[in-house]
Amino acid sequence: MSFEITATDGEARAGVLRTSHGDVPTPAFMPVGTKGTVKGLDPARLRELGTTILLGNTYHLHFRPGAELIEELGGLHGFMGWDGPILSDSGGFQVFSLRDTITAVDEDGVTFRSIYDGQPARFTPELAADVQRRLGSDVAMCLDVCPPADVSREELELATETTTRWAERQLAAPRADGQLLFGVAQGGTDPELRRRSIEELAALGFDGHALGGLSVGEERGAMLETVSWSAPLLPADRPRYFMGIGDPAGILEVVARGIDMFDCVLPTRLGRTGSALTWEGRLNLKNARFARDPQPLEGDCPCSACSRFSRAYLRHLVNQQELLGLILLSEHNVRFLLDLTAGARAAIERGELAAYKAAALDRLEQAAAAPGQEVSRG
Amino acid sequence: MSFEITATDGEARAGVLRTSHGDVPTPAFMPVGTKGTVKGLDPARLRELGTTILLGNTYHLHFRPGAELIEELGGLHGFMGWDGPILSDSGGFQVFSLRDTITAVDEDGVTFRSIYDGQPARFTPELAADVQRRLGSDVAMCLDVCPPADVSREELELATETTTRWAERQLAAPRADGQLLFGVAQGGTDPELRRRSIEELAALGFDGHALGGLSVGEERGAMLETVSWSAPLLPADRPRYFMGIGDPAGILEVVARGIDMFDCVLPTRLGRTGSALTWEGRLNLKNARFARDPQPLEGDCPCSACSRFSRAYLRHLVNQQELLGLILLSEHNVRFLLDLTAGARAAIERGELAAYKAAALDRLEQAAAAPGQEVSRG
Numbered sequence: 001m002s003f004e005i006t007a008t009d010g011e012a013r014a015g016v017l018r019t020s021h022g023d024v025p026t027p028a029f030m031p032v033g034t035k036g037t038v039k040g041l042d043p044a045r046l047r048e049l050g051t052t053i054l055l056g057n058t059y060h061l062h063f064r065p066g067a068e069l070i071e072e073l074g075g076l077h078g079f080m081g082w083d084g085p086i087l088s089d090s091g092g093f094q095v096f097s098l099r100d101t102i103t104a105v106d107e108d109g110v111t112f113r114s115i116y117d118g119q120p121a122r123f124t125p126e127l128a129a130d131v132q133r134r135l136g137s138d139v140a141m142c143l144d145v146c147p148p149a150d151v152s153r154e155e156l157e158l159a160t161e162t163t164t165r166w167a168e169r170q171l172a173a174p175r176a177d178g179q180l181l182f183g184v185a186q187g188g189t190d191p192e193l194r195r196r197s198i199e200e201l202a203a204l205g206f207d208g209h210a211l212g213g214l215s216v217g218e219e220r221g222a223m224l225e226t227v228s229w230s231a232p233l234l235p236a237d238r239p240r241y242f243m244g245i246g247d248p249a250g251i252l253e254v255v256a257r258g259i260d261m262f263d264c265v266l267p268t269r270l271g272r273t274g275s276a277l278t279w280e281g282r283l284n285l286k287n288a289r290f291a292r293d294p295q296p297l298e299g300d301c302p303c304s305a306c307s308r309f310s311r312a313y314l315r316h317l318v319n320q321q322e323l324l325g326l327i328l329l330s331e332h333n334v335r336f337l338l339d340l341t342a343g344a345r346a347a348i349e350r351g352e353l354a355a356y357k358a359a360a361l362d363r364l365e366q367a368a369a370a371p372g373q374e375v376s377r378g
Numbered sequence: 379m380s381f382e383i384t385a386t387d388g389e390a391r392a393g394v395l396r397t398s399h400g401d402v403p404t405p406a407f408m409p410v411g412t413k414g415t416v417k418g419l420d421p422a423r424l425r426e427l428g429t430t431i432l433l434g435n436t437y438h439l440h441f442r443p444g445a446e447l448i449e450e451l452g453g454l455h456g457f458m459g460w461d462g463p464i465l466s467d468s469g470g471f472q473v474f475s476l477r478d479t480i481t482a483v484d485e486d487g488v489t490f491r492s493i494y495d496g497q498p499a500r501f502t503p504e505l506a507a508d509v510q511r512r513l514g515s516d517v518a519m520c521l522d523v524c525p526p527a528d529v530s531r532e533e534l535e536l537a538t539e540t541t542t543r544w545a546e547r548q549l550a551a552p553r554a555d556g557q558l559l560f561g562v563a564q565g566g567t568d569p570e571l572r573r574r575s576i577e578e579l580a581a582l583g584f585d586g587h588a589l590g591g592l593s594v595g596e597e598r599g600a601m602l603e604t605v606s607w608s609a610p611l612l613p614a615d616r617p618r619y620f621m622g623i624g625d626p627a628g629i630l631e632v633v634a635r636g637i638d639m640f641d642c643v644l645p646t647r648l649g650r651t652g653s654a655l656t657w658e659g660r661l662n663l664k665n666a667r668f669a670r671d672p673q674p675l676e677g678d679c680p681c682s683a684c685s686r687f688s689r690a691y692l693r694h695l696v697n698q699q700e701l702l703g704l705i706l707l708s709e710h711n712v713r714f715l716l717d718l719t720a721g722a723r724a725a726i727e728r729g730e731l732a733a734y735k736a737a738a739l740d741r742l743e744q745a746a747a748a749p750g751q752e753v754s755r756g
Contacts, residue, residue, distance in 0.1 A: 036694060040701035042682060065669070065694045073672055073690055081686040272701075291443070294451055304420060308459040312451055316414060316443045323418035323650075323701060 002180055002207055003239045007349045011232065011258040014348040017208075017239050019085040019138035020178035021077065022052075026239060027255045027348075029246065029341040030055045030087060030263035031334050035064065036080045039268045040327040041334065043082040049303065049331065050338045053085040053138075055263045058131050059094035063116045067134035075136030075176075087261075088137035090128040090170075090184070093212070093243060096146040105145060107162065125166040129173030136176045141210065142167045144184040149217035153190065159213075160186040160193045164200040171204055180207035182241060185234070188213050189226045198233045208239035211259075215244045224253050231258040248277060248340055249364055252357045255344045267337055271330030274318035276305075277337065281367030283311075285329065290315040297332055301339070305332040380558055380585055381617045385727045389610060389636035392726040395586075395617050397463040397516035398556035399455065400430070404617060405633045405726075407624070407719040408433045408465060408641035409712050413442065414458045417646045418705045419712065421460040427681060427709065428716045431463040431516075433641045436509050437472035441494045445512035453514030453554070465639070466515035468506040468548075468562070471590070471621060474524035483523060485540065503544040507551035514554045519588065520545045522562040527595035531568065537591075538564040538571045542578040549582055558585035560619060563612070566591050567604045576611045586617035589637075593622045602631050609636040626655060626718055627742055630735045633722045645715055649708030652696035654683075655715065659745030661689075663707070668693040675710055679717070683710040 007014040017024040031038045031046060032055045038046055046054070056076050061067060073079045076086055095102065095112050104111040109124030128143035143166050145159040163186045175181060183201035187194030201209060211230060214223050227242065234240050239260045245251060246264020254262060267277065276283045276297050283290070283297065293311035301307070305314060305328035317325025340360070347356035385392040395402040409416045409424060410433045416424060424432070434454050439445060451457045454464055473480065473490055482489040487502030506521035521544050523537040541564045553559060561579035565572030579587060589608060592601050605620065612618050617638045623629060624642020632640060645655065654661045654675050661668070661675065671689035679685070683692060683706035695703025718738070725734035 035698050035700060036691070037700050037702045040705070042702065042705070044682070044686070064698060065690070069670060069690065072670060073688055079688070079691055079694075081691070292447060292450060304422070308422070310451055310457070312443070312447065313414070313457055313459070316457075320413050320442060322413060322415050323704065324415045324420065326701065327418070327420070327705070 001237070003237065005237070007351075009348040009351050009353045010256065012256050012344075012348050012353045013258060013260060014345050015239070015260060017053075017085075017260070019053075019180065021083060021085045021138050024053045024085050025345060026260040027341050027345055028053055028261050029251065029337045030261060031267065032057070032263050032265045033080060033082070033086075034265065035060045036070070036076065038334070039272065040323075040330045041268070043080060045304075045331060046082070046334070047084065049335045050342065051084070051334070053087060053261075054082055056080075056086055056088045056135060056137060057094065058088050058091035058128060058135070061135060062091060062131050063114050063121075067131040071134035071136070075134070077136060085138045086135075087139040087241075087263075088132045088135050088141065089243070090141040090143040091123050091131070092128070092141075092144045092146055092184070095123055097216070099148065105162075107165070110145070125170035126173050129170045129175065133174055133176045133179065137179060139180045139182060139208070140175060141182050142170045142184050142206075144186055144212045146186065146213050146216065147188070149188065151188070153193075156186075156188050156190060157193055160197045163197065163212075167201055167204060167206075171206070182206055182208040182210055182239075184210045184212035184243075185230070186213040188216075189218055189222050191229065194226065194230050195233055198230060202235050206238065208241060209234045210241040210243050212243060214242070224257070227254055227257045227259065234258075246337060248337065249361055251337065251340060252344060252360055255341070255348075256353060256357055264337075267333030268330040271328075271333050272326045274325070274329065276314075276329050277333045279363050279367065281364070281370060285311065285315045285318045285325075287315075298336075301332065301335060303332045303335040304328055379615070381615065383615070385729075387726040387729050387731045388634065390634050390722075390726045390731045391636060391638060392723050393617070393638060395431075395463075395638070397431075397558065399461060399463045399516050402431045402463050403723060404638040405719050405723055406431055406639050407629065407715045408639060409645065410435070410641050410643045411458060411460070411464075412643065413438045414448070414454065416712070417650065418701075418708045419646070421458060423682075423709065424460070424712070425462065427713045428720065429462070429712070431465060431639075432460055434458075434464055434466045434513060434515060435472065436466050436469035436506060436513070439513060440469060440509050441492050441499075445509040449512035449514070453512070455514060463516040464513075465517040465619075465641075466510045466513050466519065467621070468519040468521040469501050469509070470506070470519075470522045470524055470562070473501055475594070477526065483540075485543070488523070503548035504551050507548045507553065511552055511554045511557065515557065517558045517560060517586070518553060519560050520548045520562050520584075522564055522590045524564065524591050524594065525566070527566065529566070531571075534564075534566050534568060535571055538575045541575065541590075545579055545582060545584075549584070560584055560586040560588055560617075562588045562590035562621075563608070564591040566594075567596055567600050569607065572604065572608050573611055576608065580613050584616065586619060587612045588619040588621055590621060592620070602635070605632055605635045605637065612636075624715060626715065627739055629715065629718060630722060630738055633719070633726075634731060634735055642715075645711030646708040649706075649711050650704045652703070652707065654692075654707050655711045657741050657745065659742070659748060663689065663693045663696045663703075665693075676714075679710065679713060681710045681713040682706055
């Protein structure tokens with residue numbers, strides 16, 4: 001088996017995902033290498049920060065520079081200079097979140113216009129399999145139909161059914177050597193459709209499962225509630241992946257509900273806009289209160305930003321739109337989430353996740369209530 | 379003495395500049411940390427690349443974030459996290475190159491509008507001294523009057539005379555502990571004025587001297603000719619600094635003429651625009667011929683870009699305007715010039731600079747003549 005659970009604590013699990021490029025301790029936060037690079041961060045530095053697995057985006061890599069080119073240059077590992085595990089998404093989430101670009105969804109696939117050049121393009125399960133085979137990712141994802149939260153039940157049902165049929169087709173398509181394949185369950189927040197989707201996919205025998213069709217516009221409470229009752233429906237002996245969550249509180253909430261893997265562009269996006277994730281809250285370095293602040297972002301963080309620079313300097317870099325500022329903040333934010341996740345894993349192993357989560361949420365909420373903090377979620 | 383010459387070869391010299399923050403082997407290329415950061419490059423990485431001294435810009439740091447703030451945060455070394463030697467310029471070159479912003483030049487100083495907010499500002503020798511004292515640079519520069527190449531002889535003479543009087547005033551102003559002060563000779567390409575400027579400054583007893591008032595619009599041939607006859611006029615036992623040269627051929631030309639130090643934004647500026655300095659010429663990574671090129675930029679370069687990534691990947695990053703591409707190319711370009719300079723130093727020690735220079739210029743010219751090369755100078 002490619003996945004082993006080493007400890008449980010309530011619904012939460014600690015485990016190890018074994019891949020062709022190494023083991024991934026879970027729960028695992030996956031920094032997002034959208035276009036074959038985690039924005040601004042050298043893969044060598046990502047490794048030093050404690051990154052154990054990266055995500056690559058099939059949509060973007062298919063169009064630029066193309067999977068054939070990446071295959072020719074050693075697959076995504078060789079191309080981007082990262083020899084650790086990589087999970088590739090299927091491109092489905094991108095296509096369906098760029099709704100205005102979709103021209104047709106039919107039984108065979110989805111037709112849309114590429115955001116790169118506006119030209120017609122088409123994704124099918126077979127294409128998603130082929131692109132990911134060429135990328136040579138350690139974990140490939142099934143192409144799913146991912147409707148928005150406000151879709152009708154009829155459309156949601158069709159999306160769910162189509163997703164299962166596409167999963168069957170992708171399961172039958174060629175894969176890279178040793179490549180794992182995860183199914184993606186749909187069904188929105190609808191209990192019956194979600195259960196049906198999970199059961200149908202579980203019967204197909206995937207190496208892991210994602211809860212898709214969430215974070216698509218529904219309320220956060222409804223999203224977390226759906227995770228609460230649907231995660232336990234997923235096969236317990238396979239890794240569970242929640243796509244697209246990366247705020248500190250959100251990570252703790254899904255880990256407590258039995259999720260093993262998650263990804264988000266939040267840390268690098270925040271970094272590029274001059275904000276830092278800290279235990280004092282989300283700090284906007286443009287704020288004048290940091291102008292003469294000689295402290296590091298966080299006193300006990302070993303990242304480059306915290307170990308060698310002051311908030312005042314980071315603020316100066318951000319205000320002057322200096323590349324180094326964006327890089328340092330991105331690095332810190334990735335490290336913050338990796339650290340938070342590693343802490344959650346250790347707490348699960350001690351059987352103390354509830355206390356770890358409560359203390360962390362308490363700190364984050366107190367920080368959010370302090371004056372001058374940014375409280376919006378990313 | 380703060381400067382020791384260890385070898386000579388024709389007019390060229392190899393030496394060591396001793397500063398409060400360490401020794402600088404010369405000839406030395408100084409990467410430019412315009413606003414307290416060498417654009418895109420972590421100081422720790424700069425050190426690994428072989429950087430021995432950085433340049434900081436008084437003009438920019440005076441306005442953003444201000445010298446008082448930098449002083450409070452440990453001087454420029456502490457502020458920017460670089461514990462090696464730093465040379466600060468005087469702000470004069472920036473002010474005089476932004477000619478349209480100057481409202482008055484008088485005996486006391488120069489009045490102009492800040493490029494940051496358009497507000498009136500004034501630089502005097504005393505202010506240049508005070509800002510650099512607060513920055514705590516290892517080498518401070520005298521504020522000079524730096525006219526463009528097409529100025530009348532009367533104006534050039536006045537600029538030269540004023541520069542000497544300003545140098546006297548700055549020499550009398552307080553400095554940081556152990557801070558060296560270099561004079562800046564003016565006189566354009568006029569033999570008599572240049573000689574007079576050098577002699578007047580030499581008599582004042584500076585720790586080193588720069589040839590100012592060049593690279594201000596004159597022909598490159600005239601500039602190099604001026605260096606040829608004016609460098610030998612500078613005190614032989616003090617370091618000689620040529621401000622603002624950084625193309626590979628230019629570095630070799632001024633080193634051969636007896637220059638010990640030089641700086642340029644070229645390597646990082648080229649990096650940010652997607653070009654790489656190599657022995658195959660200046661490579662524009664946007665060029666389609668690199669699309670499938672699995673080779674590194676340069677086979678024997680130990681920088682991050684060359685040791686871990688292909689030209690095809692760098693091209694992808696540049697085309698997608700990914701931060702990592704700009705960083706990697708900047709790093710490579712800085713390393714290329716540091717390496718070229720270190721090679722020149724070793725050649726001087728062996729008494730073989732002429733051969734080293736001829737071979738290097740030959741390679742660079744052959745590369746420039748090859749199809750698809752960029753030949754413009756930066």
